[in-house]
Amino acid sequence: MQKKSLFSKMMATYTLIIIISFVIVAAVLSFWFQGYNFRQRETQLSSVSNIVANGAVQYFHGDLSVGNISKILEHVSEYSSSDILLFDNYGYVCAVSKKEHKDFIGYQLLTKDLENLRLGNSIEKKEFQEKIFDIPVYSYIVPIFNRGMFQGAILFNTAMYEIKEPLKEVYQIIWISAVLAMVLSSIVIYYFSQKIIVRPLSKINNVSDKIAKGDVGKRVDINSNDEIGELAKAFNSMADSLEQVENNRRTFISNVSHELRSPITSIKGFIGGIIDGIIPKEKENYYLSIAYEEIQRLTRLINDLLDLSAIEAGKFTLNIQKYDINEIIRLSVIKFETKIKSKKLNVNVWLDDKSVYVLVDRDKIIQVITNLIDNAVKYVEFGGNIEIRTKVRGQKVFVSIYNDGQCIPEEDAKYLWERFYKSDKSRTSKVSTGLGLAIVRSIIVQHGEEIWFKNKQSKGVEFIFTLKRNIK
Ligand SMILES: Nc1ncnc2c1ncn2[C@@H]1O[C@H](COP(=O)(O)OP(=O)(O)OP(=O)(O)O)[C@@H](O)[C@H]1O
Ligand SMILES: [Mg+2]
Incomplete structure (x- = not known):
């Protein structure tokens, strides 16, 4: 048409x-x-x-x-x-x-x-x-x-x-002025419609074509103070978020492929070595166990990714019930016993009351606390302190997990919650993927609660999140 x-x-x-x-x-x-x-x-x-x-x-x-x-x-x-x-x-x-x-x-x-x-x-x-x-x-x-x-x-x-x-003359005058008015107004309309509507719209059209073809950095340059200007502004902010999404997608894909490739490369190396006979028979078991560990890491990574995308896609419906948060914390700490002992850590748990009831999805909150304790144990200095507290404040319960150690640099604060973000790459072990905090935040957000962190002056980091208290 x-x-x-x-x-x-x-x-x-x-x-x-x-x-x-x-x-x-x-x-x-x-x-x-x-x-x-x-x-x-x-x-x-x-x-x-x-x-x-x-x-x-x-x-x-x-x-x-x-x-x-x-x-x-x-x-x-x-x-x-x-x-x-x-x-x-x-x-x-x-x-x-x-x-x-x-x-x-x-x-x-x-x-x-x-x-x-x-x-x-x-x-x-x-x-x-x-x-x-x-x-x-x-x-x-x-x-x-x-x-x-x-x-x-x-x-x-x-x-x-x-x-x-004489009437004919009047008609003639009327028709001639009608034609003149039409010609004049079409010139005026043409000029203004071109200037005010047509050209700006075709500009927006061109840019949207370019963005559709992948040039997500393009923006419209219209500053008029009218509806078209507003449209251009809205268009640009849409393009901004599109660019953001596109950049996130690119880094995410490159991160995922990088994270998947490194364990696969090492597994391939070990198994290849065994098949080719480069690895001596008596050491085969040792390398196989390393390969097994790598496979476990891979499995964890894939599970984390699947969890995260499921949470973010809103596919998980939370199974919210009344639980004692102190009980959940105690159980979670016990899981880290061996790590705590081997790092000679001093763990203090300060719980507000005997039992503090909250409305949560138990498995998900265990995942949150486990991830946060895992970080605390991972980033605390050898022989350092870890403190876990619960505090009841009105309708909310505040849970905080503190560890001694280096503070998180201000410039990292923004990105900390992003997938695959590791603030100090030299310090983080091979086991890190940078998905922990992203999962933690998604779960807390899905609960309708908040999470943040504080750098303590006495050197150390505290992560705090809120939960809905069950009163009755
Ligand atoms: N308690 C902490 N103290 C100091 N830095 C921390 C602490 N918790 C997190 N970080 C920093 O934030 C980054 C992101 O944490 P996150 O838990 O998301 O990833 P990770 O621990 O590196 O990997 P994963 O949890 O997936 O194994 C970490 O790499 C670390 O640099
Ligand atoms: Mg972590």
């Missing part, structure tokens, strides 16, 4: 509006003008009729010959550009202004109107087709009185086109 441009649509609308308004103006003007024209003619004829009436009275009295009265009629007819017929008091034609009408003399052509004329009324007939004229005429009949006696009548017939001629 051919594209209908905005300009042509606007043009069509404006043309229609202009045509309608001009038709209305033309109709009103011509109606008014026509009325005005008839009135003009009527005043003209009634003043002229006095001259004829004077002559006619003299003629009826025998003071004026037929030839003379006919001359008068001829002159007046020329002057008023109408044909004149003179009638006596019975409606018989007695004189005419035009030689061709001489045959009518002696015929009674006025009958119906005589009554009215006798009463002294003039008669006006528009578009009146007299038997004698073969074109539409405007007839004006004036009675003649002398000393109160009805003497006869004068009939003026003016061809309709004579009256309507």
Whole structure:
């Protein structure tokens, strides 16, 4: 289908509006003008009729010959550009202004109107087709009185086109100005629609095409203070988030492939070495166990990724129930016993009450606490302290996990919660993937709660999150 441009649509609308308004103006003007024209003619004829009436009275009295009265009629007819017929008091034609009408003399052509004329009324007939004229005429009949006696009548017939001629000019003027207005307004509309709408829209169109083709860095440069400007702003902010998403997707994919490749490469190396016989028989078991560990890491990584994407896609429905958070913390700490002992850590657990009931998905909150304790144990110095607390504050329970050690640099704070983010790459072991905190945050957010961290002056990091307390 051919594209209908905005300009042509606007043009069509404006043309229609202009045509309608001009038709209305033309109709009103011509109606008014026509009325005005008839009135003009009527005043003209009634003043002229006095001259004829004077002559006619003299003629009826025998003071004026037929030839003379006919001359008068001829002159007046020329002057008023109408044909004149003179009638006596019975409606018989007695004189005419035009030689061709001489045959009518002696015929009674006025009958119906005589009554009215006798009463002294003039008669006006528009578009009146007299038997004698073969074109539409405007007839004006004036009675003649002398000393109160009805003497006869004068009939003026003016061809309709004579009256309507000036109207044609008015129509012409109206139509010419309509066409002019149309041409002018189309130029103005064209200019403004191009400047205000069409060009900015095609700019946005072009940029969106480029973005669709992968050039996500492109932006629209429109600063107008109107709806188009707002559209451009909205478009740009949409492009911003699109770029962000695209960048996240790229780093995510490169991170995932990197994280998957390294264990697979080492597993491939070990197994290849065993098959090729490069690894001595007695060491096979040792390398196989390393390969096994790598496979476990891979499994954990894949599980973490699946968890994370499931949580983020909202596929998990939380199984929220009432649980004792202190109990959950105690159970989670026990799992780290061997690690705590081997690092000679000092772990203090400060629990608010004996049991603090919260509304949570148990498995998910265990995952949160386990991840946070895992980090604390991983990043605390050898022989350092770990403190775990619960505090009840109104409707909320605050859970905090603190460990001695290096603070998290300010510039890392923003990215800490992102997938695969590891703040100090040299310090993090091979076992790290950088998914822990991303999972933690997703779970807390899904619970409708908050999580944040604080760097402690006394060197150390504290992670705090809130939970909904179960009162009753
Ligand atoms: N308690 C902490 N003390 C110091 N730095 C921390 C602490 N917890 C997290 N971090 C920093 O934040 C980064 C992200 O943590 P996260 O738990 O997401 O990943 P990870 O522990 O490196 O890997 P994973 O948890 O997936 O095994 C860590 O690499 C570390 O640099
Ligand atoms: Mg971690």
